[in-house]
Amino acid sequence: MHWIDWCIMIIPLIIILGAAIYSGKYVRGVVDFLAAGRVAGRYVISVGDLTSGLSVITLVALVEAKYQTGYGVEFWGKLTAPLGVVFALTGYCVYRWRETKALSFGQFLEMRYNRAFRIFASALRTISEMITNALGPAIAVNFFIYFLGLPHTVSIFGLSIPCFTIILILLMAMAMVCIWPGGRVSLIITDTFQGLLCYPVFVIIVGYILLNISWDGEIAPTMMDRVPGENFINPYDVSKLRDFNIFSLVVTLFANILNRASWFGNDSSNSARTPHEQKMAGILGAWRSGFSYVMLMVIAVMVITIMNHQNFSGRAKNIRDTLVTKAAEETIADPVERAAAVAAGTAIPERKHQIGVDAPLSRTNNLETPIFEAVHDVVGRDGDGNLTFQRFRTIYQQMMMSITLRQSFPVGLLGLFGLLMIMLVLSTDDSRIFNASSTILQDVIMPFRKTPLTPKQHLLWLRLCSLGVALFFVTFSMLFVQLDYINMFVTIMCSIWLGGAGPVMIGGLYSRFGNTTGAFAAIFAGSGISISGIFLQSHWAKHIYPFLVEQGWDAPLASFLSLLSSPFEPFIVWEMTPEKFPINSYEIYFIAMVSGIAAYIIGSLVTYKGPYNLDRLLHRGIYSIDGEKQIKSAWTWGNVWNKLIGITPEYTRGDRIIAWSVFGYSFIYQLLISFVLVVIWNVISPWPVIWWKYYFWITTLVIPSLAGIVTTVWFCWGGLRDAIRLFRDLEARVDNPLDDGRVSGQVSVADLAALEKVEEKEEKK
Numbered sequence: 020m021h022w023i024d025w026c027i028m029i030i031p032l033i034i035i036l037g038a039a040i041y042s043g044k045y046v047r048g049v050v051d052f053l054a055a056g057r058v059a060g061r062y063v064i065s066v067g068d069l070t071s072g073l074s075v076i077t078l079v080a081l082v083e084a085k086y087q088t089g090y091g092v093e094f095w096g097k098l099t100a101p102l103g104v105v106f107a108l109t110g111y112c113v114y115r116w117r118e119t120k121a122l123s124f125g126q127f128l129e130m131r132y133n134r135a136f137r138i139f140a141s142a143l144r145t146i147s148e149m150i151t152n153a154l155g156p157a158i159a160v161n162f163f164i165y166f167l168g169l170p171h172t173v174s175i176f177g178l179s180i181p182c183f184t185i186i187l188i189l190l191m192a193m194a195m196v197c198i199w200p201g202g203r204v205s206l207i208i209t210d211t212f213q214g215l216l217c218y219p220v221f222v223i224i225v226g227y228i229l230l231n232i233s234w235d236g237e238i239a240p241t242m243m244d245r246v247p248g249e250n251f252i253n254p255y256d257v258s259k260l261r262d263f264n265i266f267s268l269v270v271t272l273f274a275n276i277l278n279r280a281s282w283f284g285n286d287s288s289n290s291a292r293t294p295h296e297q298k299m300a301g302i303l304g305a306w307r308s309g310f311s312y313v314m315l316m317v318i319a320v321m322v323i324t325i326m327n328h329q330n331f332s333g334r335a336k337n338i339r340d341t342l343v344t345k346a347a348e349e350t351i352a353d354p355v356e357r358a359a360a361v362a363a364g365t366a367i368p369e370r371k372h373q374i375g376v377d378a379p380l381s382r383t384n385n386l387e388t389p390i391f392e393a394v395h396d397v398v399g400r401d402g403d404g405n406l407t408f409q410r411f412r413t414i415y416q417q418m419m420m421s422i423t424l425r426q427s428f429p430v431g432l433l434g435l436f437g438l439l440m441i442m443l444v445l446s447t448d449d450s451r452i453f454n455a456s457s458t459i460l461q462d463v464i465m466p467f468r469k470t471p472l473t474p475k476q477h478l479l480w481l482r483l484c485s486l487g488v489a490l491f492f493v494t495f496s497m498l499f500v501q502l503d504y505i506n507m508f509v510t511i512m513c514s515i516w517l518g519g520a521g522p523v524m525i526g527g528l529y530s531r532f533g534n535t536t537g538a539f540a541a542i543f544a545g546s547g548i549s550i551s552g553i554f555l556q557s558h559w560a561k562h563i564y565p566f567l568v569e570q571g572w573d574a575p576l577a578s579f580l581s582l583l584s585s586p587f588e589p590f591i592v593w594e595m596t597p598e599k600f601p602i603n604s605y606e607i608y609f610i611a612m613v614s615g616i617a618a619y620i621i622g623s624l625v626t627y628k629g630p631y632n633l634d635r636l637l638h639r640g641i642y643s644i645d646g647e648k649q650i651k652s653a654w655t656w657g658n659v660w661n662k663l664i665g666i667t668p669e670y671t672r673g674d675r676i677i678a679w680s681v682f683g684y685s686f687i688y689q690l691l692i693s694f695v696l697v698v699i700w701n702v703i704s705p706w707p708v709i710w711w712k713y714y715f716w717i718t719t720l721v722i723p724s725l726a727g728i729v730t731t732v733w734f735c736w737g738g739l740r741d742a743i744r745l746f747r748d749l750e751a752r753v754d755n756p757l758d759d760g761r762v763s764g765q766v767s768v769a770d771l772a773a774l775e776k777v778e779e780k781e782e783k784k
Contacts, residue, residue: 023431045749046200059296059745066738086319086323089323092257119638125137128527137466140538145458149488150495151513152492156496160183162420168425169186187493191452195486215742220438221310242712245380247259248260249381262507280528340365346415350411351411372386402560405598511553514545517611522541523542529633537619556600
């Protein structure tokens, strides 16, 4: 790394941390610390959510998955693209959530179900969330070690200290600097600043890659050079893909609908000035990604091309040798075995794969296969050997992107990309630490207290809980070993909560029959299946499969699983291997969600005692406590389209333009033109694979890039404008008295008392 790259990385980071410290002056009470005083505008929330949602682990996981499956399956994912737009335009779940006026997720559960369920569900969600998110820092640290070319250990005063530990503690310390002074105020300010910096970086990276790697001569031929059934571009030739296939898209679609509200609370969903402003921030979310998705896609195809096209065979050989050496250092403990594995892996000669001459590549026979076979032979094929090889292969695949970029980017661009990664890891780590810590205090600890904390005590406890979560992240990241694809790991760990959370939250916001029994039943069913799946996956290679072989049960079980999955082939194939549990994480997740829905419905109906009063929960009608009136309009032929896409009388002209632009791009262009019409065309006359090359170029690169240029300018302007307004509003509040004492996670004591009086009057009537 050149000194210019280090300056590009460090100077903006210092400014970001300084802004976080300065923002502490704006915190007057707990509502400010938890929800930024609810004065944030739509662009601040939207731009900030870009960086808090886009992380290092997201990029690493995407490249890891696309290196296995390419982008052919992405075509069918266009069915899910309009879903988020529908959610945003209609305010699905978001609007009702804000109407509850709950300051935390657990407070909502107590209002809708009871306190016992609040504590139980909040604890379960926090455990699932913390374990899942603790993987992010670990992946990010490994990325920086490989990307910056750092050693695995450094010597300090004669002591050998893992570089992993040093960087991990440094990242967590920076995250705490962003949290400690102002909580949500600090996060919104720093995330917005980072988001505004990210937009031009996206454009520069995409431009450099596309100018230096030929689409027609290198990228497209590499993507098309796959065996039948595994094409990286043709969506009608993907039937043999496993793990990240069409069924995974079905599960994702189903989960997006069911678990829309499952992570609500303790995030920016509480920070907008009004429910409408929150809804508009969600609508803008359809545009805010801008160049981010294009950058992710371009980096993925760049890695695929460099590692497989003959024009880059020399560079690919150096990358593979580096990966073998560093992955072996990290995963093989025995020095002799490690040296043998490195020698065997690096002995594989440079391979100039000639497209059209050599046999097409596949998932089981590709340029990595000889390396993996050589290392596997060295470490052995027994239980311990399979486990070691699985760890080696995981690190090798995950760190391929960082080594490839290090050997491909010039001075300056290395610094810009390093800055981008620092901003992404900082914005995600601090948000996740803060979300988990506020849930722990608000929804697990506070319900046990008989007397409320004072505002100063409450703020101190929130900060200390954040510190505790950061320490957990450090400990977990250093001790845990991740063996599966990142997306698979995240899916199965999140399903501990999400397996049963969907019906609990959707039923709580929309149903009148759902009750506490159904909620408990859903969580027990969904979480139980997910935890069982995690146990089987983590112990399969070393314990479970060897035990099955020893007992002679492997063949009968393999036949039974094959029989169960045969009706769903080729999208679901339960095939037993020594290294991996046959049912993948997406399939376990789907089984858990279906079980959770069934348990919620059955449990609620069996113990049904009458309809729940949703108007009270949503503060509607006679239960309104702040004078806000919902603006309603009747259905007419003139406003039917506005109604369908969620436009209400409170929309301004600008709001309507934004809503219609999102609807037009997502439904007319993405769904109808680039999906439905293409499907119909292929039914009548199937396209040759060369046509898909141009389709991919136009729909995934050209048009999104043009839209990205527009949205980059748009969101930079809107973000700056809203940031100025946010600072003005926060400054105006600095000298005001403290908030009304919303320190126990309640709507407020006065609000609850008013609701009780209204309810008493209704009962008397």
